[in-house]
Amino acid sequence: MSLFIKVAPPLLLILSHPFCGLAAQPRGGFVGNEAQIHGKSEGAPTTIEFREFFEADAGELRPSAKLLGLNGRRVRLVGFMAQMEQPPDGAFYICPRPVYADESGGGTADLPVGSVRVIARSAKGKKIPFIAQAIEVTGILEVGNRAEDDGTVSAFRLVLDTSQERSAPPAPATSPRAKNKTTFKQQRRK
Amino acid sequence: MSRRVHQVIKALRMALFIITFGAIGAAGTAYALPTEVSVSPPNGARFLTGQKFDLRVEGKGAGPFSATIAVDGVPLTFTSGAQNSLTTDGITAAGYGGFNMRGYSTTALGTHTIMATFTDSTGTVTVTSKFQIIEIRPATGNPFAREFRPVELHPIKNIIIMLGDGMGVAHRTAARLVRYGVTNGTPNDYLAMDKFPGTGLVTTHSLNTIITDSAPGMSGYVTGNHQNNNQEGVFPSHVTNAFFGPRVEYLSEFLHRTRGKSLGLVTTADIEDATPAANAIHTANRNAGTGVCDQYLDESDSADTRRFGTGLRVLMGGGRRWFLPAGQFGSSRAASTDYTALPADLVQAWNLPVAGASDPDRNLIDDFKKAGFAYVDSATALNGVGSPDRLLGLFGYGNMNVALDKVAKRRGTPLPGSTSFVVDDYRAPDQPMLDEMTEAALRVLSKNSNGFVLMVEGAHIDKQSHAMDAERAIGDTLEFDRAVAVAKNFADEAGDTLIIVLADHECSGFSLIGALAGKVDSLQNMPSDNLKLDPGTQPERQKLVATYDAAAFPKYKILADGYPESFDVDGKLLVGYGASGDRFETWLTKPLPIRDSLLPSDLSGELTGKGLTPTPADRASDKNTGYFLRGQAVGRDQAVHTAADIPISAYSTGGKAFQLFYGVQENTDVFFKLIRAVLGAY
Numbered sequence: 060m061s062l063f064i065k066v067a068p069p070l071l072l073i074l075s076h077p078f079c080g081l082a083a084q085p086r087g088g089f090v091g092n093e094a095q096i097h098g099k100s101e102g103a104p105t106t107i108e109f110r111e112f113f114e115a116d117a118g119e120l121r122p123s124a125k126l127l128g129l130n131g132r133r134v135r136l137v138g139f140m141a142q143m144e145q146p147p148d149g150a151f152y153i154c155p156r157p158v159y160a161d162e163s164g165g166g167t168a169d170l171p172v173g174s175v176r177v178i179a180r181s182a183k184g185k186k187i188p189f190i191a192q193a194i195e196v197t198g199i200l201e202v203g204n205r206a207e208d209d210g211t212v213s214a215f216r217l218v219l220d221t222s223q224e225r226s227a228p229p230a231p232a233t234s235p236r237a238k239n240k241t242t243f244k245q246q247r248r249k
Numbered sequence: 250m251s252r253r254v255h256q257v258i259k260a261l262r263m264a265l266f267i268i269t270f271g272a273i274g275a276a277g278t279a280y281a282l283p284t285e286v287s288v289s290p291p292n293g294a295r296f297l298t299g300q301k302f303d304l305r306v307e308g309k310g311a312g313p314f315s316a317t318i319a320v321d322g323v324p325l326t327f328t329s330g331a332q333n334s335l336t337t338d339g340i341t342a343a344g345y346g347g348f349n350m351r352g353y354s355t356t357a358l359g360t361h362t363i364m365a366t367f368t369d370s371t372g373t374v375t376v377t378s379k380f381q382i383i384e385i386r387p388a389t390g391n392p393f394a395r396e397f398r399p400v401e402l403h404p405i406k407n408i409i410i411m412l413g414d415g416m417g418v419a420h421r422t423a424a425r426l427v428r429y430g431v432t433n434g435t436p437n438d439y440l441a442m443d444k445f446p447g448t449g450l451v452t453t454h455s456l457n458t459i460i461t462d463s464a465p466g467m468s469g470y471v472t473g474n475h476q477n478n479n480q481e482g483v484f485p486s487h488v489t490n491a492f493f494g495p496r497v498e499y500l501s502e503f504l505h506r507t508r509g510k511s512l513g514l515v516t517t518a519d520i521e522d523a524t525p526a527a528n529a530i531h532t533a534n535r536n537a538g539t540g541v542c543d544q545y546l547d548e549s550d551s552a553d554t555r556r557f558g559t560g561l562r563v564l565m566g567g568g569r570r571w572f573l574p575a576g577q578f579g580s581s582r583a584a585s586t587d588y589t590a591l592p593a594d595l596v597q598a599w600n601l602p603v604a605g606a607s608d609p610d611r612n613l614i615d616d617f618k619k620a621g622f623a624y625v626d627s628a629t630a631l632n633g634v635g636s637p638d639r640l641l642g643l644f645g646y647g648n649m650n651v652a653l654d655k656v657a658k659r660r661g662t663p664l665p666g667s668t669s670f671v672v673d674d675y676r677a678p679d680q681p682m683l684d685e686m687t688e689a690a691l692r693v694l695s696k697n698s699n700g701f702v703l704m705v706e707g708a709h710i711d712k713q714s715h716a717m718d719a720e721r722a723i724g725d726t727l728e729f730d731r732a733v734a735v736a737k738n739f740a741d742e743a744g745d746t747l748i749i750v751l752a753d754h755e756c757s758g759f760s761l762i763g764a765l766a767g768k769v770d771s772l773q774n775m776p777s778d779n780l781k782l783d784p785g786t787q788p789e790r791q792k793l794v795a796t797y798d799a800a801a802f803p804k805y806k807i808l809a810d811g812y813p814e815s816f817d818v819d820g821k822l823l824v825g826y827g828a829s830g831d832r833f834e835t836w837l838t839k840p841l842p843i844r845d846s847l848l849p850s851d852l853s854g855e856l857t858g859k860g861l862t863p864t865p866a867d868r869a870s871d872k873n874t875g876y877f878l879r880g881q882a883v884g885r886d887q888a889v890h891t892a893a894d895i896p897i898s899a900y901s902t903g904g905k906a907f908q909l910f911y912g913v914q915e916n917t918d919v920f921f922k923l924i925r926a927v928l929g930a931y
Contacts, residue, residue, distance in 0.1 A: 113676065168521075168647035172646040188885075206575075210583065
């Protein structure tokens with residue numbers, strides 16, 4: 060129960076679902092701990108909201124002091140996974156609203172400017188299936204433009220905690236979440 | 250014959266078989282020839298007299314490579330490509346050889362034959378391709394007329410191309426039904442584009458498929474030639490940079506060079522998107538945004554030399570991300586989407602002043618300003634800009650937002666179920682409507698006494714149809730039609746102006762299937778249909794589709810801003826999609842995310858604080874309550890383009906050029922008809 064509450068159940072479903080190819084990985088086989096990689100202690104994440112990313116005044120984008128202060132630190136963010144016609148490998152974008160992104164503009168023209176590229180290192184080279192509801196992600200935040208291998212440029216990245224990448228145990232069949240998971244599977248198989 | 254004789258004959262036959270096919274096999278090894286040998290332009294290309302295009306011969310094989318080319322038997326000299334070398338032109342992909350003759354043109358009318366040879370270490374392949382130079386001259390009148398009357402020429406000075414991306418017949422009908430309604434079978438009024446007198450149909454196929462994307466969909470109209478999907482202003486080739494391919498001259502370039510006209514591009518998309526770019530940019534990669542936006546300026550001929558370029562004077566839309574230096578927040582500029590220095594022979598043959606460079610750190614807004622462009626970034630700034638000589642407007646970082654969401658912000662009334670505005674999330678709270686952008690563009694462009702070409706794109710008709718979001722697609726068709734009305738008013742005042750309204754393709758198989766039976770309120774309180782997957786069980790929401798007589802006449806309340814007060818009205822128009830992806834259908838407007846009921850309490854509270862409710866209102870709610878519809882074209886993906894013809898509507902002042910567009914026509918015909926209008930040759 061606590062596992063499902065502390066991490067986002069939908070995301071666990073994504074990453075553990077057979078269609079994303081990760082369930083075949085051995086449990087605990089996702090190498091590395093982000094906190095260790097970054098040399099920082101993995102304490103409680105700091106919550107940040109999309110509306111806190113930039114200074115409030117309109118015009119040129121100026122990252123907020125809070126955002127800059129969380130660069131390289133563990134954060135918690137709630138948003139919606141962008142549904143993309145050409146999704147990146149091993150990653151997805153999380154946005155403040157549901158977003159459909161068609162192929163134009165490298166597939167990122169429809170993303171709000173504060174969208175965060177969420178990187179699941181263990182899913183490298185794999186597509187992460189889309190899920191259509193609010194999700195919560197935790198991991199190390201990276202702030203600053205970076206050219207990705209797919210030709211796009213990301214301004215913000217969140218490297219997922221390994222605990223979020225790891226396959227989740229199946230929920231009890233009688234729980235409400237079991238119903239949710241069943242629905243998800245049904246969609247995936249369509 | 251004896252059995253022994255039969256055995257001998259059989260043995261001889263076997264020996265003959267081995268000798269014959271063994272020899273062929275050996276010959277196949279010894280005499281392998283280069284493959285993928287091709288010549289540009291591809292067979293069937295058509296050009297104007299004097300319209301420029303590049304000739305190219307390429308092939309794959311074992312180097313060193315050589316090639317020859319001749320037109321109608323007359324040998325030509327390549328402008329690049331070293332004979333008997335491995336590197337050839339220095340821009341060709343590994344394993345291939347390439348030879349170019351840049352900037353070719355001819356005034357000789359009729360059909361011409363290109364014959365080319367391509368040689369590698371194993372042998373030579375000969376290929377041919379035919380192209381045509383189209384004769385554009387005034388109609389001679391009726392030779393049997395009793396009295397000779399000299400033909401009066403009515404050259405069109407200004408061309409306005411209104412491009413509703415993805416807009417098929419049903420999109421137009423839907424917008425009309427929502428905007429005006431129908432009484433006793435008679436439409437209460439018609440859209441501005443409906444009232445145009447020149448009506449026809451246009452094919453939409455590209456060079457390599459029946460189903461085009463927006464790049465060749467647009468470029469076919471303004472080059473007279475088909476191109477491959479994803480490619481604009483170039484013919485297919487294997488080169489190391491998407492911007493190095495063999496070019497074909499655009500309408501804008503031809504008319505700027507020969508007539509001194511200007512170009513304006515206005516869109517609700519990211520300005521690097523395929524439709525605007527396919528009027529000015531030569532690239533085989535429609536997504537190479539850094540290079541696309543650089544080329545807008547680099548080949549705009551801001552000094553008005555008329556020796557090259559498009560004469561670009563207006564560029565408005567979203568896509569600020571391509572104009573900010575790479576290090577700046579919100580920038581998408583990167584070397585991987587830029588072009589390096591263009592080939593020297595291309596630069597020379599097309600009279601380009603600079604070869605360009607890979608420069609992701611470029612501040613393109615500053616460079617536009619230095620070239621004389623006024624820059625605006627909001628509706629307020631646009632309203633106050635007046636009539637500068639040149640205008641750059643970037644109203645969002647990526648695509649601009651759709652009409653429904655822009656109007657919600659202007660009304661100050663969030664869509665039902667929300668307390669915030671989508672445009673705020675996109676850091677673009679003050680975006681102009683397409684009709685306002687069109688008006689500003691016309692103010693600027695009309696300052697050129699030589700006339701102009703203006704392309705105005707309603708981009709989200711397509712994008713929202715991809716997303717199977719009927720309300721937003723219809724809302725953007727209404728926005729687009731308001732821009733059409735602005736263009737018509739201009740044509741009436743200025744004269745000598747031709748407007749064509751068309752699409753690059755149809756999107757989603759958009760169809761009007763009926764109307765909602767009953768009240769919207771009942772939909773919102775209806776039990777979920779999402780698990781009714783048994784074909785024997787009819788979902789409740791499917792029962793609400795009123796067809797035939799039951800559909801009656803949907804009615805919407807239109808506010809003073811020209812848009813419906815709400816799309817969710819009792820008896821609302823219902824839309825289906827023939828080229829669909831999987832979806833859950835609720836028949837309700839999809840304005841917001843919902844607060845998922847399975848979230849932990851702290852998270853749920855956080856989302857509530859953001860204004861999210863459990864009210865079914867967006868895709869998540871579709872999934873939670875709607876009934877499942879398996880995609881007919883694709884699975885868990887967006888709806889796709891279709892191969893259907895699209896409608897064209899034309900209007901002209903100062904002449905009857907609109908008549909050119911009667912009937913069914915090929916998409917590339919549109920280019921020649923536009924030229925015919927400019928010359929008064931109709």
